Amino acid sequence: MSLPAKVIVTRFSAMGDVAMVASVLKEFALQYPDVELHMVSRPAFKAFFQDIPSLSYHPIYPKEAHAGIGGLYRLYKELKEIGATAVADLHYNLRSRILGSFFRFAGYRVKQLNKGRKEKNALIRRENRILKPLxxxxxxxxxxxxxxxxxxxxxxxxxVNTPKEIPELAKSLFADRRHKVVGIAPFAQHSFKVLPFPKMEKVIAALSQLGYVQVIFGGGKEEAEIAAAWARKYPNVYNSIGKFTLSEELAIIANLDLMVSMDSSGMHMASLMGIKCVSIWGATHPYAGFLGYGQSIKNCVQVDHPNRPGSIYGNYSCLCDGVEAINLVTPQQVIDKVKLASR
Structure with a gap:
């Protein structure tokens, strides 16, 4: 059977997962340069794919034009105009499965993600847990x-790092190359993946004293206020939240010496830009398969406990002798790992 010349790729969310898809498609485009890729995801994530040759981007509007079964059929008709013969469903949720069914009935080759739910359940169950890398x-x-x-x-x-031009507003951060520039992504969608802010502030304070320039990424208005407070309090700490487009954020990340992130999209954005990341883990665990592309488990900060992990995605509490798993991590553990990883 001949290889498809055009492939439709679907992954609608979440941000970190879509960034991981971009890392994979970058490799695919290098190995199969004659294959056209047509990425279907939310408009906000387009910047992740901007440097991939032979890739076009088709936005999905799940709450508007593409809402419901009727909207998905409309999306199917839009995508059918591409003339592809295959669909790679990298999401395997209800939306992507319905969309895939339309293509399958039309004779397309459709393959879908195997999420490995059985193995993941074995990783997080309390009794007879099987703690091994998935x-x-x-x-x-x-x-x-x-x-x-x-x-x-x-x-x-x-x-693989490909330096990008630094946005004008961020150039001053990189002006003195005697100081290493570290990205800090201290926020996540679920609280059980977030190092408590007082602990993160101690990390930021110590790194500031050690001479690191720190750029804080990620979040909305509330997170921006927290980041701004840290920036006012400590030298060489800068808040980037709300000041740059996603494309500009990626350009800044591409020039960092190191990223520090929760188990969240910050880690996967660093991977996409080829930047080493110190990642911090609580309720979740790198064994579940979500360690950033190209990242090393040696740069993960976590505390072993029989109750960990308690969640695959971080949406459930993971109490360890009455302490939330992420709170087992100490600021000094993070500081030591940053010093080691940034050498």
């Missing part, structure tokens, strides 16, 4: 392409 999510994404016929597709899983 298949990385990026490999699960790549498996979908292998099932479509691209059997030689191989992920290198290494960080």
């Amino acid at each position: 298949r990385p999510t990026v490999e699960r994404y790549a498996d979908v392409f292998r099932e479509l016929g691209f059997i030689d597709f191989k992920l290198q899983n290494i960080l």
Whole structure:
């Protein structure tokens, strides 16, 4: 069977997962430069794919034009105009499965993500827990392409940095190269993945005293206020939240010496830009397969406990002898790991 010349790729959310898809598609485009990729995701995530050759971006509007089954059928008709013959469903949620069914009935090759739910349940269950590294999510994404016929597709899983031009408003942060510039992504969607702010402030204070320039990323209005307060309080700490587009944020990240992030999109954005990341883990665990592409488990900050992990996505509490798992992490552990990783 001949290889598809055009492939529709679907992954609608979440931000970190879409960034991981971008890392995989960057590798795919290098290995199969003659294959057209047509990425379907939310408009906000387009910047993740801006540097991938032979890729076009098709936005989905799940609450507007593409809402409900009727909206998904409208999306199907839009995508059908591309002339592809295959669909890589890298989401495997209700929306993507309905969309995939339309294509399958029309004779397209449709392959879908295997999320490995059984193994993940074994990783987080309280009794007879099986604590072992599971298949990385990026490999699960790549498996979908292998099932479509691209059997030689191989992920290198290494960080490749391509420097980008620094946005004008951020150039001053990199003016003195005697100081290392570290990104700080201290927020996450779920509180059980967030190092308590008093502890994170101690990390920021110590890194400031050690001479690091720190750029805080991620979040909305409330997070911006927290970041701004830290920036006012400590030298060489800058709040980037709300000041740059996603494309500009990626350009800044591409010039960092190091990123510090929760188990969240900050880590995956660093991976996409080829930047080493110190990641902090609480209720979740890198064994679940969500460690950033090309990142090392040696740069993960976590405290072993029989109750960890208690969640795959961080949406459930994980109490460890009455203490939330993320609160087991100490500021000094993070500081030491940053000093080691930034050498």
